[in-house]
Every structure is written in structure tokens, then in C-alpha cells.
Amino acid sequence: MKWKCFMLAVVLLLETCAGNDLQAERKMAADFGMNIKKVYASQQLPNDKKQQSLKKAENIEESVQPAQTVTPSATEPATTEPSETEPAVTGPATTEPSATEPSVTEPATTEPAVTEPAKTATPPATRTPAPSEGAVTASPVPIPTEMVDLEPGRVAKLYFCGRGRHKVTVSWKKTANATSYLVYRKASGQEKYTLRAEVTAHKYLDKSLTFNKKYRYQVVAVNKTDGIRKAAGRTGTYNNRTIVQTDHQKYSYAEMSADIQKLQDKYHGIVHTSVIGKSEDGRNLYDVVIGNTKASKTLLVVANLHAREYMTSELCMDQIEYYLENYYTAREGGSWKKTFDKIAVHYVPMANPDGTTISQFGIKGIRSAALRKRLRKLKSGSTTIWKANARGVDLNRNYPVRFRKQGKRGPMGYSGPKACSESETRAIKKLTDQLRSQKTLRGVISYHAMGSIIFGGSGLGGTLQKNTDRLYYQSRRLTGYASAAGYHSSSGGDGNFLTYIHEVTKVPGITLEVGRYTCPGPAREYPSVWKCNKMVVIQAAKLFR
Known part of the structure; x- marks a missing residue:
């Protein structure tokens, strides 16, 4: 059982x-x-x-809800654990010893319900359906971007600065979008340009020039940001030749004006020119400055106050070119650049252009018909020895210092009706006073002809006398010229430019009378004049720097 x-x-x-x-x-x-x-x-x-x-x-x-707890069906027999009293088993009869065990009643066995975690409803993931065969897939729309202009700008102009006879610096202003510049060159007589260099700076130093040759340069701006873009080239000519020609006698106003422009083109940045006024016949009065225009010191050189003394204009222009050519040259005590950085030299190379024109070409060279008419009435004879301006006034007696009316209108000796009556006098006085008011003017040199003598000053007193003597004796040593102490001027210094410098501006100054022969001086005399005077101005600048 x-x-x-x-x-x-x-x-x-x-x-x-x-x-x-x-x-x-x-x-x-x-x-x-x-x-x-x-x-x-x-x-x-x-x-x-x-x-x-x-x-x-x-x-x-x-x-779908979680599964519920499953219980046995009412029709299914409940699962129970057998009691400790084992049931009878059909089979051969086996006598088991009787064992009285405590009865243990256990509940019906059931499977525990499996509770699934509740699912939180979330939006379905975005699915991009695969395109069906033959379907047209739309191209992505490009995002608009800002266009960047990478085209390099064209070089506007080339500038040249000679450094002696075998070097030149070519420069230009920086252009937009340029990462570098190509520099080409060809000499006169050559057909094709050759590439000299590619530079990132906006200048190039060419060290392989031949003197007395003309060169043509071309500079091309390049942008290599994403490929190579080139702008149109800019060309310029450098004339590696001597500009001021001194092998002829009549160095004219027109020639001087052209030479001033050529010097500016050849020596950009170290020579500067301005017009300080007009002559009575409308010609320019030039102020040519060598060196640093912002220097704290200046030196003034004035030539050709007397018309027939135009060799002095030639001399001053020759000095200007010589100093510019050797501006960067290493010399004893350093290059001249060091001097010109500290003291700028102002040249008025032709203070009387109208009178010079009359001396060289006669009254017909005057532009104004009214002036020509008045000049012809003077009946002055030969105009070759003309000293005055186009109105018959001696400019070296027209300054506002001890002025007195002297002489009569004509080729020489007339002081003018009053001080500073002439436009040339007013222009030079204005420049002088301006430099003096800026407290930069350290000395004045006035060039005349002839006599090979030097005027200094006496009775000036103090520092003015001391500095005038320094300039005077230094110039005498350089030139070999004699003292002018025994020379007596008919004007007595009244209305004289040098007198104005000493007594009004209180600045050291000297006058040099170049040449030994007649005036105008012959062309054959110029080499000796040059030899005596080529170092006068640069040494004066060093004296006062």
C-alpha cells in the first residue's frame, strides 16, 4: 500500500x-x-x-503584460509530498521494520511566477530604409561657405637704391595675398629676363651689377596657399651710370632739374626733394636733402646766388651724387650713413635759376614776356657776366640784415627797393628760419666763385665764433684755399646772406669762392675745383653731427 x-x-x-x-x-x-x-x-x-x-x-x-503566476488546474491533481509513511508497493511482500516518524505536512509545490521588468515605451530608433532597386538617391545639399580671394595683388611700383657701383636694393610695397615674390632681371641688350631670386620680403639686394650698364627688373607677386597663383609682373629700370655730367661748361637749370629726378629714382629713401619756392620767372627752387629727414641736426648748403657762378651748382650736384653713391660704403670711422642718420644735409643747388638762364642763354631764355621787355630796356650789354636775377636785383644784397639801398637795377650791384623784395630771397630765408626755429641748424656753407678763398667771420664772440672758426679752418685745410681777410666787398656785407647767417640766425657759416680764372669759369677748371671741394660738406657734417 x-x-x-x-x-x-x-x-x-x-x-x-x-x-x-x-x-x-x-x-x-x-x-x-x-x-x-x-x-x-x-x-x-x-x-x-x-x-x-x-x-x-x-x-x-x-x-504585453508580464506573465501571471501559474497554479495547477482544478482538474489536475495537486502535487503533494508523500508522508513519512511509505505507501505499499505492489511487488513481492517485504517486511519493513516499523518506524514511527513525526508527520510533516508541506504545501503544494508550485513554480514561482517569472516577473519580467516593465518595458518603458521609447520612440523607435530612426531607421534609414535601404533604397529599393532603381530608386533615385538625392545628393547631399552642400553647405554654403564664404569665398576667400587668394589672388595676389600686383606690385604697384619698383623702387631702387644704389649701394655703390655694383649693388642695388630693389624694393616695393607689400601686396595683398602674396606669399612670395619672383624677381627677374635683364641687362641692356638682353632679350629675355632671368630669374634672380624668390623672396618673402618686399625687397631684394642685387650684388652683381656692372657699372655703366642699364638694368630692367620685373617683380611678380605669388600666392602658394593652394597651388600657385601669379599676378601680372611690374617692371622698372635701374640706370647704373653717373648722372651728373661735368664735362661741359653750361650746367643749366633744365639739366639740374632732370638730374635731381634721376637721383631720386636711383637713390630712393636716402635723398628727398622739395620745392621751397618759385623764382620771379616761375622756376622751381629746390631743396635736396641727403640722409634722415627726421634727424635732430641739419646743415644748409646754398649755391649760385650770383647767376654767372653756375659752376657752383654743378659742384653741389656732383657732391650730392658722390655722397649718395658712397652712402653705404665702409670708410674710416664707419660708413657715411652713420653721419647722415644724425645730421641731414639740405642743398639749395641753384638759388638764382633765372639769372643763370640769362647768363647762359641770354634774355630770350626768360619765359615771361613782361620780364623780357623790362630786361631789354636795361641795355646792359653782354649777359654772359650777369649776376642778378630776372628783375635785375643782386640777391646777395637783398637779405634783411643791415639793409640799405645800393646801386641800380641791372646785371649786378642793385640791392632791390627793400629787403626780401625778391621771391628767391624770401624762399631761402624761409627755409633757413624754419631750420633755425626747429633748433636743428648747426652750420651753413655758401658757394660762390671765384678766387679760391674762404670767408669766415670775426668779432662774433663766444661759441658762435668758436664753431665758425672750426668750420673755417677745416675747410681751408681740405681745399687749400686762402683766407679772404684781405678782401674788401663793395657792399660791406650789407644785405649779405652770410652776414644774415652770423648776425640774425647766430649760426656758424662760411663762404667759399671756387676757381681761379674768369667767371663763368671754363670747363677745364672744374676737375681742380672738384678735387678741392668734394669732401668739404661731408666733413662739415661730421664736424657738427
Whole structure:
């Protein structure tokens, strides 16, 4: 009997386990079927409907409630644990010893309910459906970007600065978008340019020039940011020749004006020119400055106050070119650049251009018909020895110092009706006073002809006398010229430019009378004049720097 009860309990237990497994299998099948439906729907529907179908399937899945606790059916026998009293088992009779055990009653065995975590509804992931065969795929829309102009700007102009006879610096202003510059060169007589260098700075030093040759340069701006872009080239000519020609006698106003422009072109940055006024016949009065225009000291050189003394204009222009040519040359005590950086030299190379024109070409050289008419009435004879301006006034007696009316209108000796009556006098006085008011003027040199003598000053007193004597004796040593102490001027210094410098501006000054022969001086005399005077101004600048 005990054995039968035991077997019955085992059968009931197995059926209960089988029932639980069957429910689990049914749930797995249901889940699998749901997934099959979703996949099938996504394959059969068009793309837009696939999305809707998938979303519905996901919503259905999310609405499924967790599985409930499964209990045995009322029709199924409850699973119980056998009692300690073993049931009888059909078989051969076996006598088991009787054992009285306490009876233990256990509840019916059930499978615990599997509670799945609740699913939080989230929006479905964005899916990009694969394009169906034959479908047109839209190209991505480009994002607009700001256009950047990388085209290099063209060089506007080339500038040249000679450094002796075999070097030149070519420079230009920086251009937009340029990463470098190509520098080309060809000499006179050559057909093609050759590339000399590629530079990133906006200048180039050429060290391989031949003197007395003309060179043409071309500079091309380049941008290599993303490839190579080139601007149109800019060309310029450098004339590596002597500009001021001194092998002829009549160095004219027109020639001087042209030479001033050529010197500016050849020596850009170290020579500067301005017009300080006009002559009575409308010609320019030039102020040519060598060196640093912002220097704290200046030296003033004035030539050709007397018309027939135009060799002094030639001399001053020759000095200007000589000093510019050797501006960077290493010399004893350093280059002249060091001097010109500290003291700028102002030249007025032709203070009386109208009178010079009359002396060289006669009254017909005067532009104004009214002036020509008045000059012809003077009946002065030969105009070659003319000293006055186009109005018959001696400019070296027209300054506002001890002025007195002297002589009569004509080729020489007339002081003018009053001090500073002439435009040439006013222009030079204005420049002198301006330099003096700026407290930069350290000395004045006035060039005349002839006599090979030097005027200094006496009775000036103090520092003025001391500095005048320094300039005077230094210039005498350089030139070999004699003292002018025994020379007596008919004007007595009244209205004289040097007298104005000493007594009004209180600045050291000297006058040099060049040449030994007649005036105008012959061309053959110029070499000796040059030899005596080529170092006078630069040494004066060093004296006062």
C-alpha cells in the first residue's frame, strides 16, 4: 500500500512539472510568432508602411503584460509530498521494520511566477530604409561657405637704391595675398629676363651689377596657399651710370632739374626733394636733402646766388651724387650713413635759376614776356657776366640784415627797393628760419666763385665764433684755399646772406669762392675745383653731427 502511494505521488509531481514546461513553451512560441510577424511585415510592405508596421508591432510588444503566476488546474491533481509513511508497493511482500516518524505536512509545490521588468515605451530608433532597386538617391545639399580671394595683388611700383657701383636694393610695397615674390632681371641688350631670386620680403639686394650698364627688373607677386597663383609682373629700370655730367661748361637749370629726378629714382629713401619756392620767372627752387629727414641736426648748403657762378651748382650736384653713391660704403670711422642718420644735409643747388638762364642763354631764355621787355630796356650789354636775377636785383644784397639801398637795377650791384623784395630771397630765408626755429641748424656753407678763398667771420664772440672758426679752418685745410681777410666787398656785407647767417640766425657759416680764372669759369677748371671741394660738406657734417 505504501508503495502505491509513493508511485502516485511521483506521477502527480511529473505532471505538474510537465504542465509548467508546457506553459513556458507556449509563451516562447507566442514571442517567436510575434517576431516572425514583424519581420514578415517589414519585408512585404513598402518603405513608409514598413515603418508604420514596425512601430505597431513594437507597440503591441510593449503592451504585453508580464506573465501571471501559474497554479495547477482544478482538474489536475495537486502535487503533494508523500508522508513519512511509505505507501505499499505492489511487488513481492517485504517486511519493513516499523518506524514511527513525526508527520510533516508541506504545501503544494508550485513554480514561482517569472516577473519580467516593465518595458518603458521609447520612440523607435530612426531607421534609414535601404533604397529599393532603381530608386533615385538625392545628393547631399552642400553647405554654403564664404569665398576667400587668394589672388595676389600686383606690385604697384619698383623702387631702387644704389649701394655703390655694383649693388642695388630693389624694393616695393607689400601686396595683398602674396606669399612670395619672383624677381627677374635683364641687362641692356638682353632679350629675355632671368630669374634672380624668390623672396618673402618686399625687397631684394642685387650684388652683381656692372657699372655703366642699364638694368630692367620685373617683380611678380605669388600666392602658394593652394597651388600657385601669379599676378601680372611690374617692371622698372635701374640706370647704373653717373648722372651728373661735368664735362661741359653750361650746367643749366633744365639739366639740374632732370638730374635731381634721376637721383631720386636711383637713390630712393636716402635723398628727398622739395620745392621751397618759385623764382620771379616761375622756376622751381629746390631743396635736396641727403640722409634722415627726421634727424635732430641739419646743415644748409646754398649755391649760385650770383647767376654767372653756375659752376657752383654743378659742384653741389656732383657732391650730392658722390655722397649718395658712397652712402653705404665702409670708410674710416664707419660708413657715411652713420653721419647722415644724425645730421641731414639740405642743398639749395641753384638759388638764382633765372639769372643763370640769362647768363647762359641770354634774355630770350626768360619765359615771361613782361620780364623780357623790362630786361631789354636795361641795355646792359653782354649777359654772359650777369649776376642778378630776372628783375635785375643782386640777391646777395637783398637779405634783411643791415639793409640799405645800393646801386641800380641791372646785371649786378642793385640791392632791390627793400629787403626780401625778391621771391628767391624770401624762399631761402624761409627755409633757413624754419631750420633755425626747429633748433636743428648747426652750420651753413655758401658757394660762390671765384678766387679760391674762404670767408669766415670775426668779432662774433663766444661759441658762435668758436664753431665758425672750426668750420673755417677745416675747410681751408681740405681745399687749400686762402683766407679772404684781405678782401674788401663793395657792399660791406650789407644785405649779405652770410652776414644774415652770423648776425640774425647766430649760426656758424662760411663762404667759399671756387676757381681761379674768369667767371663763368671754363670747363677745364672744374676737375681742380672738384678735387678741392668734394669732401668739404661731408666733413662739415661730421664736424657738427
